Amino acid sequence: MNRSKWTDPAVWPRWLKKALVLGADALLIPVSLYMAFALRIGTLTPHQYAQLSPAYFAITFVVGVAVLWAMRLHRLKLHAFDMHAVARIGAYAATLTFLAISVSYFFDLWAPRSVPLIFGAVFFLNAVAIRMVVLAVITQINRAVGSRVPVAIYGAGAAGTQLANALRQSQELRPVIFVDDNSALHGIIIGGVRVGRPDELDQLARSGQIERVLIAIPSMTIGQRERLTKTLETLPCEVQSIPSYVDLVSGKSWVDDLRPVSPDELLEREKVDLDIPEVAKAYAGRSVMVTGAGGSIGSELCRQLIDCRPSRIVLFERSEFALYEIERTLRPSAEQAGIALVATLGSVIDRPSVDAVIETEKVDIILHAAAYKHVPLVESNELEGVRNNVLGTRTVAEAARDARIERFILVSTDKAVRPTNIMGATKRLAELIVQDVQGRGAVTRFSMVRFGNVLGSSGSVVPLFQQQIRRGGPVTVTHADVTRYFMTIPEAARLVLLAGAYSEGGDLFVLDMGSPVKIVDLARRMIGLANRTVRDEANPDGDIEIVFTGLRPGEKLFEELLIDDDSLVHTPHEKILRANEIGLSEIEVAGMVRQIDTALMSRDREAVRQIIVRFVDGYSAARKMGAPTADGTA
Structure with missing residues (x-):
């Protein structure tokens, strides 16, 4: 394997990763038991005690490895080390405590009564600590030799936190900073990532510390999201908006709102059957x-x-x-x-x-x-x-x-x-x-x-309005009374x-x-089909504005x-x-x-x-x- 494969656990063979984790946990059993005796007796050399039996260590190790395999701790993903994984390790540590007590009782082997309790606690701390250290080391190595794109997450709420957790397992993106408009969040650390102010983004982008901004505020309306995107477009980096996990699971996404509108949806008449x-x-x-x-x-x-x-x-x-x-x-x-x-x-x-x-x-x-x-x-x-x-x-x-x-x-x-x-x-x-x-x-x-007029043809109104809607407007119409026939x-x-x-x-x-169709009505219909609302005097908080530019020389109101x-x-x-x-x-x-x-x-x-x-x-x-x-x- 080349260097990148050795430093990237994601591409290691599955059997290798499982064997390494299983070997590390198995080694921790006698080490933790030895540490438990050392802590209980108060010496770094508890093996000098005549009462301490090697059989106690051997039986506990063999049975402990068997239980370790049965509980499948080696199948826990390192990149997905979370509270669920910690709870699984805790359950195994409790099992080891019960195992140490049973070995001492059934085989009449000497061990102070507090040793099994200390043994379980020490194993738990060691197992958690070693995983955190290995994960931190691998993360640092990936940052040094990897090619993950550094990103800023706009929004430090639940969606932003979920996104950051997901990106930690990503081989393409690396969260560097949260930014949020809520000043109460500025300066705090969420999952090891600092929350900063939005005005920090420009300096971070220009210095190359971030290459992309991900907007993770699914509660925003479409209009608010597009206005924020327009503001961030001045940054010298890429800007993307991320749907919430709920939307993704349900199959919804705000990007779906920008689907191409079928010309048939815009006709204000029945489709003519010409298949004869x-x-x-x-x-x-x-x-x-x-x-x-x-x-x-x-x-x-x-x-x-x-x-x-x-x-x-x-x-x-x-x-x-x-x-x-x-x-x-x-x-x-x-x-x-x-x-x-x-x-x-x-x-x-x-x-x-x-x-x-x-x-x-x-x-x-x-x-x-x-x-x-x-x-x-x-x-x-x-x-x-x-x-x-x-x-x-x-x-x-x-x-x-x-x-x-x-x-x-x-x-x-x-x-x-x-x-x-x-x-x-x-x-x-x-x-x-x-x-x-x-x-x-x-x-x-x-x-x-x-x-x-042919809907959807090159240069026609449909792709023109779709481009304007995609840009956030305005949609331009020359006159409120202009009408056209469409097919x-x-x-x-x-x-x-x-x-x-x-x-x-x-x-x-x-x-x-x-009947001929009013162009302004067509514009309103396309805005509605894109899940937008028209911004006008009656709805000042709408998403897309319709602007009338005035009839051009030689232009007809009616065809x-x-x-x-x-x-x-x-x-x-x-x-x-x-x-x-x-x-x-x-x-x-x-x-x-x-x-x-x-x-x-x-x-x-x-x-x-x-x-x-x-x-x-x-x-x-x-x-x-x-x-x-x-x-x-x-």
Whole structure:
């Protein structure tokens, strides 16, 4: 063994530790008995007395070792030496006293009547003392050569004391000091650890005497605990909060309060059942290409496609990392289902690349989910937003038409309806282009899917609010009356797949998502689901504050799903509606595309905005956004 193994009892073989303890206790029997005679007779050489019989020592030793083994004192853990262990040693010492009396009586061996009593007491003191000395020596050696992290325990109450006792057996952490706000406790020693003031922590951390602070005050409210954590975060060391032992035993922990909130819990409507046979039939045996396969919607489309048993799924993505992640995630289930999975790096604005993939992989269906969707980024990068969202859609749609594939489905958004931002406007232009391509007698059936905000997607309100709640707030909402329609990622993806199943050509599908949800109500619900309370005038001691930052330029209070509500017709699914909105003429679309090409070539941002004003109903170039929308979604 190396040095660390010899100095660390935790890694010694169990048989070795038991043998050492048993040998030490067995040796203490004759030693303690000899000391008892010495104390009784008053001499250091009681063996010179003729009356003292070696047989007395021999019989007491043999029987004492047998009883020692039977009472299993050698099984007591050294690191767990507590009152229970002391009581077990006391019981054995009393047994030795009775044994010494019995040996003297039955074998008629000389021993003063007080010797057995002294013998039991001396053995007890020796056994306890030797364990304490060995434990102290090992602790000091571990401190000198070990790597246990020194920690301060914030809270010198019952929970802190329990934690310190547990850490003494830990091979990772070593309690150095208690700190407590109660001045009456300052300076006292608890289990060998001093209780200090909270203001000592900074010096201890900077000097390296502690590397971590453990908060052990389970009686604190969540708000109090988070405020204390924020205060301690200024220390140059790590800060952690420890649940009570009662919470641990019951399976509860304040950390559990920070669990991810399921989007289904936030919907203020019944979850829409979109699991219908038509979906699987429409994609079974087909080669399906998903653009933007690494995004929130694209990746969910790919996951649900596996259940539809297509012959091939083509992942088309411009982000190398996103493509790697979705390919790695789907590969096992695709192989198990016997579905070919093809990962292709490429951009939707690269026509030769799109054509090559369609031809090589014999694509039957395209689900076009690739788009720049984050409102503030597209607002300040309108040229690239238009290039990707508008011209990219045109490129893929025309490639699908020319290849005479079976179906093409565009993923759109409710922000395309009378948009007040560039992102929504580009999606409306993309819809107009798809309508135009369908109107020119294409064999391919083109359709569009328009839905509201997707809970849990990248950049959406759910992860944003969760981060703010985790930090202790505030949760930021732009206006108290801002409302949005919401759906879950699975609902959004299923709606896209249903569009392909129901498509007749030139269709626009929307999901009946019930009533719009107030963003501030969503924030309150998420705070409640995290076992927090809202801090406001009515509840000044609450945990999380909601702050209203004011509407940003171009931001809507309300979103719409349709330009013309009168155009709605029903589909075989009661929650899926079809709209036939009027588009632009072929000449208007061709002129719009030429103007966009010219503006992009000259990098004329103002010209791009004027084109949008001319062709997109409801958009004004004077509106310019510089920050995320109220709900944080695209």
